[in-house]
Amino acid sequence: xxxxxxxxxxxxxxxxxxxxxxxxxxxxxxxxxxxxxxxxxxxxxxxxxxxxxxxxxxxxxxxxxxxxxxxxxxxxxxxxxxxxxxxxxxxxxxxxxxxxxxxxxxxxxxxxxxxxxxxxxxxxxxxxxxxxxxxxxxxxxxxxxxxxxxxxxxxxxxxxxxxxxxxxxxxxxxxxxxxxxxxxxxxxxxxxxxxxxxxxxxxxxxxxxxxxxxxxxxxxxxxxxxxxxxxxxxxxxxxxxxxxxxxxxxxxxxxxxxxxxxxxxxxxxxxxxxxxxxxxxxxxxxxxxxxxxxxxxxxxxxxxxxxxxxxxxxxxxxxxxxxxxxxxxxxxxxxxxxxxxxxxxxxxxxxxxx
Numbered sequence: 001x002x003x004x005x006x007x008x009x010x011x012x013x014x015x016x017x018x019x020x021x022x023x024x025x026x027x028x029x030x031x032x033x034x035x036x037x038x039x040x041x042x043x044x045x046x047x048x049x050x051x052x053x054x055x056x057x058x059x060x061x062x063x064x065x066x067x068x069x070x071x072x073x074x075x076x077x078x079x080x081x082x083x084x085x086x087x088x089x090x091x092x093x094x095x096x097x098x099x100x101x102x103x104x105x106x107x108x109x110x111x112x113x114x115x116x117x118x119x120x121x122x123x124x125x126x127x128x129x130x131x132x133x134x135x136x137x138x139x140x141x142x143x144x145x146x147x148x149x150x151x152x153x154x155x156x157x158x159x160x161x162x163x164x165x166x167x168x169x170x171x172x173x174x175x176x177x178x179x180x181x182x183x184x185x186x187x188x189x190x191x192x193x194x195x196x197x198x199x200x201x202x203x204x205x206x207x208x209x210x211x212x213x214x215x216x217x218x219x220x221x222x223x224x225x226x227x228x229x230x231x232x233x234x235x236x237x238x239x240x241x242x243x244x245x246x247x248x249x250x251x252x253x254x255x256x257x258x259x260x261x262x263x264x265x266x267x268x269x270x271x272x273x274x275x276x277x278x279x280x281x282x283x284x285x286x287x288x289x290x291x292x293x294x295x296x297x298x299x300x301x302x303x304x305x306x307x308x309x310x311x312x313x314x315x316x317x318x319x320x321x322x323x324x325x326x327x328x329x330x331x332x333x334x335x336x337x338x339x340x341x342x343x344x345x346x347x348x349x350x351x352x353x354x
Contacts, residue, residue, distance in 0.1 A: 031070075033144045040132035040138030045075035049144055054232045055112065055206070056180045060100055065114035066179075066235075067100075070144065073108045077132040080104045084128030087139075089113055092118040099124060106132070111142075119148040156231055156240045165246040165338065168216040170224065172242055173208045177232040180204045184228025187239060189213055190218040199224060206232070211242075218338055219248035253336055254278045258329075258349035262320055271317040273300075273349075275329070279336040280311050287333040289315045289340075294326055302332075321351040 035046040052069040060067065086099035102110040111124060124142045159174035164171075186199035203210040211224060224242040258275040262269060271290060288302040299317045300306075307314040313331070321327060331345040 003060055022219050031144060031146065035143075036141045037129075037131075038139050038141070040134045040136045041137070043076075044078055044129065044132035045139060046142070047073040048076040049142065051072075051146060052110075053177060054179045056182075056204070058309045060102070060112060063100060063112070063114065064098065066116075067112050067114055068116040069102075071108065071144070072111060077104070077106045077344075079130055079132055079134075079137075080109075081128030081130075081137045084126065084137075086111065086124060087127050088123075088125045091117065091125050092122075093120065093284050095211075097122070101126060118146050121145045134263040136319050147226070154231060154234050154236075154238075155237060156229060158240075158242060161242060161244050163216075163244050163246050165216045165218045168213045169202075170211040170213065170244045171208065172211065172240070178229050179206070179232050179237075180209075181228030181230075184237075186211060187225040187227045189222055189224050191217065191222050191347065193220065197222070201226070204350065211244075216246055217340060218246045221245045252339075253281065253334060253343065253345050255331075255345060255347055258347075260321055260349075260351040260353065262353070269320065271320045272314050273301075273317065273321075273329075274314045275312060275331065277311045277313075277336075277345075278280045279338075281308075281313075281334050282342075283308050283313075283334050284342070287331075289313065289332070290330045291315065291317065292328050293322075294328070299327070323351055323353065326350050 018033040018353065031049050031051055033046065033049045035044070037044045050071040050073075050154060052071050055067050055069050084101060084104060086101050089097040091097070098114040100112040101111055111123070113124075116122070122142075122144050124144065126140045126142070128137050128139045129140050158172060158180065159175040160173040162171040163169070182206065183203065186201055189197040189199040191197070197216070198214040200212045201209060202212050209226070211226075213222065213224075216222075222244045224244060225239055226242065227239045229235050229240055230237045254277070256274050256278050259274040259276075261272050261274070263272075264270075275289070287306070287308070288306065289300055289306055290298060290302070291300045292298050299319060300315050304318070305316040315322075327350070328348045328349055329346065333342045334345060335342045
């Protein structure tokens, strides 16, 4: 019994020592670390520290140099003082670095360090943190070893390009993590016929981007040059060329349905013919509709009143049509919204009441 009590006492003492000793464990991306808290009565346990690699400085106003991010996950809930910040960052060779405290939460935070070097151990001091139920804010000191990294390929490789020519959007997915310069932009956009276009970077992420191209044409291949991007872990920004092919579409217009209607309105008869197109259409001030009988008589002309809609038009006639008789039509200067050229759509119909 005495031996059992002695064993339990030793085990309890060991547990207490573990709870107050600095954490020393392997964490994500091969990182090892120690954590120590001073100036507050309750300890803070760190679960893991992950090296997230380089990030774009556009997220931190006034930041300088190449920025690298560490993600810290706590095992215990914490609270932050409003003035919490990183007070110092030093490596094992005595060099000091700029540090930024980001995304403070009750179970973690992000640490961003400028011009971090691999293969060194960093001591990072953070003021203004405490365990959730502690009375006083204290200082958390992290000692983190950043292992040497394999040299990253300097070439920016693209894994996927998606094109939606209806909206002029190109989505690019990169094969590796990338970093964007604050002034990165679309340098040029040209299609396979040599025509130039205006292009804009509408969204940038660490592994993809979105591009908008004005007046994109279907069926054409675009060469898009983007400046100010590099593979994460490399030193210099580059200009990358993206090849994007807009899918080809058949833009020829046809008439799906023709309707004839006679209606007595406001003391007079009105005669209209409605044309339903197979696609959404574009028209101009010079667009018009001519309707003729088989004898050549015109019931509408270039000056007849036409109401245009997204995918239809309604022609107001000078007089009524004969029910059961066949008529021809010419709809001039129309095109589908994605087509390059305006055209004339011709055909015939038989006048019936709908």
